[in-house]
Amino acid sequence: MLSNLSQQPEDKILALMAQYRADPRDTKVDLGVGVYKDASGHTPIMRAVKAAEKRLWEEEQTKSYVALAGDPGFSDAMVSLVLGDAVARDAVAAAATPGGTGAVRQAFELIRMANPKARIFVPNPTWPNHLSILKYLGMETVTYRYFDSATGAVDFAGMQEDLAGLTAGDVVLLHGCCHNPTGANLTLPEWQAVIAVLNDKGAMPMIDIAYQGFGDGLDADAAATRLVAKSCPETLIAASCSKNFGIYRERTGILMAVSQGQTAVAQDNLNFLNRQNFSFPPDHGARLVTMILNDDALRADWQAELEEVRNGMLGLRESLADELRKLSGSDRFGFVAQHRGMFSRLGATPEQVAHMREHHGIYMVGDSRINIAGLNVKSVPILAKAMIDAGV
Known part of the structure; x- marks a missing residue:
């Protein structure tokens, strides 16, 4: 019966992650996977979650x-x-x-x-x-x-x-x-x-x-x-x-x-x-x-850390828009600072996306969607230069 099954299409984001892992370049940048990352590229456990887990471990009485x-x-x-x-x-x-x-x-x-x-x-x-x-x-x-x-x-x-x-x-x-x-x-x-x-x-x-x-x-x-x-x-x-x-x-x-x-x-x-x-x-x-x-204390700490995350991504958006403004001499990328959340679509063609991946180690989905949280202070100029070099 199992021989009647057909191969399912490869998930593009998972395939991109595999390509990124295989890339030996130290300057490579992962902007594909849709999870939040801090400036070091780590997805941290929030403080309030850690505190709640400790309390739950001590208080939980059943796994029913x-x-x-x-x-x-x-x-x-x-x-x-x-x-x-x-x-x-x-x-x-x-x-x-x-x-x-x-x-x-x-x-x-x-x-x-x-x-x-x-x-x-x-x-x-x-x-x-x-x-x-x-x-x-x-x-x-x-x-x-x-x-x-x-x-x-x-x-x-x-x-x-x-x-x-x-x-x-x-x-x-x-x-x-x-x-x-x-x-x-x-x-x-x-x-x-x-x-x-x-x-x-x-x-x-x-x-x-x-x-x-x-x-x-x-x-x-x-x-x-x-x-x-x-x-x-x-x-x-x-x-x-x-x-x-x-x-x-x-x-x-x-x-x-x-x-x-x-x-x-x-x-x-x-x-x-x-x-x-x-x-x-x-x-x-x-x-x-x-x-x-x-819990008032846990909620306050969670909201404070969430604000840090949100403001950090807004800062990265503004930095990228500013860098692109300098390199392009125009404000055509101003929309990046106006977008909200983890993602933006840059407007690059699949060929331009491939160029950035091959020549600059920039990994993004083929439709030019990027995860803003994948950037940091060092990688923002790298992405901006790659975009201009690719003719975006």
Whole structure:
């Protein structure tokens, strides 16, 4: 039977990581992998996480299963973090998942259960795994314009034109903040315009928010998600704790379903999907997040360190934009400083990306998406010189 299987396409980012590891050059720069790194290239454990782990080790009394939807305390803490007081708590069904990816997968499956004919409108570009999961599930996708490579900004006019094709029962996938892979975000007035289209067409928003706190701050980054949740009849939200808590390997995420009058049936179906896919969700990371969010001292330390991370990335953005301004004699790369989150798309062609990799040891994805957190004071000038040399 196994002989009937076919080879799956190689993951481009994993292949890029392998190339980077094999490169003997001391000056090589890894801008491909999507994890936060400090100035030394290390992905640290946050102070509050370390403190919570020590406390958990001392206090935890059992490794028995939690509920199908995970610990209710985790759901309460995350709903508060993401949604604040935008909607009543009893209007939100929630279930813990293995990472933000697990939340995205469960959201798509929930949509398919509710409406097998639903079309999923997906931004072009988006995180590649969105499209991979949808293809695997056999769900119909429609792309809408999102990014203008010439300006490095959101192509909002194109987005509006494409969303005009929505019909009742469709779902629009949106990035809550820090768009991956471009770093370009909608403004709040643009979000309001999108909400008007969604409600006029009878379409449902699905928000993937994986980088809350990495852009303009915890509340500012959640503002759009909160606006959508309180303005639309129904909203699905897939949230990740991997980045803002730095607990990538603990696989900690949550799926929320916001509705009026359908919370009980939504919760029942979230529980059912968890049971079918993995039974009980992992608890270690969720427990740490809950402890941090519910303890004033731990939360304060976590938020302080998160601000250090956020400001560090903003500083790197500004440094790169400044260096490129000096070398190019123009401000055509000013968008890099305007983008938010870990990623930016530089507007380089695949050939220019290959040139930078071959001649300068700069490793980025073929579409020229870079992880800003992969830079440091020494590598910013190296990247800027490589970009100009490649003719970007």
